[in-house]
Amino acid sequence: MILILTSNTQPGSADFQKLMNHLDALPGIKTRVHTERGDEQTLTELYLIGNTKALDLEDMQNLPCVERVVRVSQEYRILGRHKGDDRPSHFDYNGVRFGQDTFHVFAGLCAVDTPEHVEMMMKAVAAAGQVCTRMGAYKPRTSPYAFQGHGKACLPYVFELAGKYGIKVIAMEITHESHLHEISEALHQTGNPTGVMLQIGTRNTQNFELLKIVGRQTEMPVLLKRGFGITLDESLNAAEYLASEGNRNVIFALRGMKTNMGDPHRNLVDFAHVPVVKRLTRMPVCIDPSHSVGTRAAGPDGILDVMHATAQGVAAGANMVLVDFHPVPTKALVDGPQALLMPELSHFLEDVQIAREAYLKRVELAARYNQQ
Amino acid sequence: MILILTSNTQPGSADFQKLMNHLDALPGIKTRVHTERGDEQTLTELYLIGNTKALDLEDMQNLPCVERVVRVSQEYRILGRHKGDDRPSHFDYNGVRFGQDTFHVFAGLCAVDTPEHVEMMMKAVAAAGQVCTRMGAYKPRTSPYAFQGHGKACLPYVFELAGKYGIKVIAMEITHESHLHEISEALHQTGNPTGVMLQIGTRNTQNFELLKIVGRQTEMPVLLKRGFGITLDESLNAAEYLASEGNRNVIFALRGMKTNMGDPHRNLVDFAHVPVVKRLTRMPVCIDPSHSVGTRAAGPDGILDVMHATAQGVAAGANMVLVDFHPVPTKALVDGPQALLMPELSHFLEDVQIAREAYLKRVELAARYNQQ
């Protein structure tokens, strides 16, 4: 059960104390306080955990400071959508808003290789009017003998170049808690020229210890990829690990399911789950067409499968796209064959724009019909 | 190897005889003749089967009557796209064209139950300006004790009502060769008021004997559903069974893959394969969002998941949509819970239209970029 307090309730106030005393006296109930400090107001939510079935909704609504009470279903307590739940489904980071109603493309390098390639990428992204990109410094690889990314060594130049080109947010995968500190430090040392969205890959979706540690910091938002061999429900529970530790600025990414039923694509694209995630949770939804499709094959209509998959996700309401580009794919150290080429960036963005506009029209249409 | 003859080549002509004599003399090569009679011209293709690797392309091109030679890859000989292959990817049936560049919605009843419901459906479809529908008379069911469809008993009124409302093509699943004759006869007895597209369901995708028999008739086109537990390649080979027996008027339908990784949807929607089927073969591609999604759940944007899945398929170039509607879903004998309601038909069609327009814009955009 969640008690949403009237905004700007002060933890030191007499009413708040009265409320807490009352809750402490409830048998078998523990209380966890979550405070969200915005620019204009502070929102406080109290999570009651334990035998909440025994509590009466009306009783709770009459307690001091309580504006509204939401009885949560068993799962996704914090990130989930519950009946009568109008908590926000967006957050701001480094001047960029991410929500279930926004849309951003993160075009960039799957794996950072050279400063030259990073700069070419940043420059192209900026020239196309974008403020987000993806850059891989830490790469989990199936074989221990494969290239594992340049790690912290590349962070300073990646961040500086981002700053130079006005990039506000870089999505960057981390595979170990130490990367958290390496990124923080490199940002600090370079004067915070950009922001980082921490990405958890599909092999670590159920690496709960990493999730807990990443969830304990609230400085950077988190992009959690769906596990490619587990159910959607299990992946959403994994997202809840982040939130239960304190960080609710979580974006959920679909990236295809691992099964040869997806052949000749690398994975079986699962973007029909875009509206499902938006219905079950308040997380913005990202799609990763590059890893889902994993090929540069094109249809007889001259459109790459990667673009088709992207358009599908976007036309159904995806809020973010993570897509691999590379200036010289043949020289890419990881996943070169699936990368788009620099001259394709503007085509890609225009194509995505058509799909996004179609989605917005579809929403308007539905609103009109649902009003009737 | 396929020899495409100059149009209107006469089988009785001296040149044709010369050609055939030459081919007959080739060691280890069998020849199969396929003739396509159109309104204005007759196209003849000769399929050379056997040790065609030993044949020289140029030699063959110099034979009498031969306009062009296509060396086919191992698979999908007839339905596949081969290098330098410009055979058509469309066909006409009962005045309606089906191709990789056309678009049709088949809204209708998953299972015919009463003449009243059939009429309500036909009327609504016609009022919405559509000339196609779906109607299930023969229903394969997991349990032998479940309702198996009204069978041939319902055919006369279904066909008559179709005629009454100007429906040109009804997609109708058959599960046994005898249904072929029952349908033909009922059409004949009712004066051919409409046309039927024979549908092979996902449980029969590899029922090769049924495919062969259906492929031997060329009166009605065939809609083949992908097998829900086999690879795409295996399902495309199944389509080739139809063509190898003579019927090339085949549409291939994606309908979701059977795995709990698709939960809470009934199947894992596989519409990212739309461009793949169009690239590998010359078949128009149909999507079946109703069985893929299998629920009436909606996103927070007020749009049903079924509509989102449809929009995804269409935005990537699907040529046909098979979708379940029902006047009174609670009274539907099969799959009621996933059916759309009659008042939702116009919303559905308008929504689909937005996605189709987006697709056409995307094609234009790609053409512009690919020209550069």
Place this chain on the structure above:
Amino acid sequence: MILILTSNTQPGSADFQKLMNHLDALPGIKTRVHTERGDEQTLTELYLIGNTKALDLEDMQNLPCVERVVRVSQEYRILGRHKGDDRPSHFDYNGVRFGQDTFHVFAGLCAVDTPEHVEMMMKAVAAAGQVCTRMGAYKPRTSPYAFQGHGKACLPYVFELAGKYGIKVIAMEITHESHLHEISEALHQTGNPTGVMLQIGTRNTQNFELLKIVGRQTEMPVLLKRGFGITLDESLNAAEYLASEGNRNVIFALRGMKTNMGDPHRNLVDFAHVPVVKRLTRMPVCIDPSHSVGTRAAGPDGILDVMHATAQGVAAGANMVLVDFHPVPTKALVDGPQALLMPELSHFLEDVQIAREAYLKRVELAARYNQQ
């Protein structure tokens, strides 16, 4: 609900008539009579279908001729095991007993190619003391251009050779209802020198029309392979199609599930389901290690994976093994690479014997512990 009548109840007797009249008067209840004629006694079972929940168990037990009443669960009415259900789990065919407590190996040719190979196989099987074999005349193949079996042409010599070597039962796949008649006729014409167990392959597990027709004949028993892409429950329902039409002499075969998670095996071996099928139904359970494993690779212990998989199924109680052998695998027209060689037959049979003995010891051990 099943009413099991006292043995040798005569359909013409007054008591039987009284019983039937009573049942006919029950509202919303239909009755289906099933009679099993053995050498010594005739068993009659009445299946009550419809609103049986309203019937009182004790009332029914007091009706004339009724020995025992079994309230069936929803699924697998006929083939399932229900509470208090002690109907037999075996049947006899051509002098051979097949039950949940028997054990038979069907070593033979995946596909019949030449009379010489058939004779070599039969001779070896007979020399090894076996009375069963497998012989494929009708082969469903993924591609329409692949060899599809010799069909009815080979039946006469296959049956005659079986007779010559004392083979009692041949497992033979059929893919179309016409094969049923072709087999019957060939058996008749050759003087019924052997028996045939009709096999339904994994691609036809849900070809319900074929199941119904095969189920309507009770001359030959049926071996139903599990569908390789559907749940166990769905495959068991398919078996029920056979029984619901009249043929209860059904053996259920496990043959591996289709997923690349089984690599480097051809399928993911599913023999842990052996005890599950025996618990849920009264069918004997067959395993098909050749198609499950699909390779001749061996472990460092010098034992082929095919033999390991077989031992696994048998050690857990499998009642039948279907296994591919070939005198000259390189000349086999279908699945040569997975076939065992003739000199391996005695090794295979001895290996299987060790596993069978282990199973019997395990059963004894369990009986001893469960008595305590």
Place this chain on the structure above:
Amino acid sequence: MILILTSNTQPGSADFQKLMNHLDALPGIKTRVHTERGDEQTLTELYLIGNTKALDLEDMQNLPCVERVVRVSQEYRILGRHKGDDRPSHFDYNGVRFGQDTFHVFAGLCAVDTPEHVEMMMKAVAAAGQVCTRMGAYKPRTSPYAFQGHGKACLPYVFELAGKYGIKVIAMEITHESHLHEISEALHQTGNPTGVMLQIGTRNTQNFELLKIVGRQTEMPVLLKRGFGITLDESLNAAEYLASEGNRNVIFALRGMKTNMGDPHRNLVDFAHVPVVKRLTRMPVCIDPSHSVGTRAAGPDGILDVMHATAQGVAAGANMVLVDFHPVPTKALVDGPQALLMPELSHFLEDVQIAREAYLKRVELAARYNQQ
């Protein structure tokens, strides 16, 4: 390429220096030294990484100190079996030998709950003549709100009780690198009364950072569970992460694949891969029937499915069994429903013994036939 040096080669010797100088001079080749110190001799292996294709096998064999050269295939360099590779497939830990030819049962608690239950378990295991057990202190759970194990708090009493009952090795899952140190310290503080085999669970199979850190310590052996949604090849590559960092004392565990095709079992049991892992690598193979099967259901032969699955794995050569028991399953905090009961321990061990004996007989039989 691996150069296996003559035993007791001294790193300081002139010959060794000559060898290293030669290798250092090879263009594009790096050398990694691995030394295995046994009681009687020291074995040194040199791993050549890089462009080894250019090296001549005979040239290398003629270098000083080199006893034998193995050209490794691309994958599983260290743990794999390569052509002509007779490196050992066993190791000793705390007085217990683990190899592809040994057999051990690890019966114990999935999750430690109380000292009383731990003692009851240890006592029973010891009374049954066993020296190994499993004890879960750190539990990864799908939901962040579920019990996550008692963690380091329970380690002292678990280790002391193990010592009291003569348990030599406890298999214990860890989910974070800090657990490594907690276990080491608790062992040290309690006077090393027992040994610990570090277990990596299926959700962490591709948590490469954890694998690297665990691989860097060589004090304790590692039990790596197969990933339940990835291919066998990918899981074997994960094992190679451990070895590539230095720890080769790795046991590989099969625990079932995640797919509803395994229903009504919790997972689709994959023990047919036992011989595959033994063929592809030199790792001993463990099976985990409790998590694979996940139910206490029994066949009509009175044998639990868990026991059937175990017998299957063991009859095909499994070297280790991890199995959940609990004194009071209804009070178990994790996975109670699948746990075996204390009185079933002796039945389980005798049942396993029958399967193990069958396996040994099968090996003998194969040896006899393969000699011929």
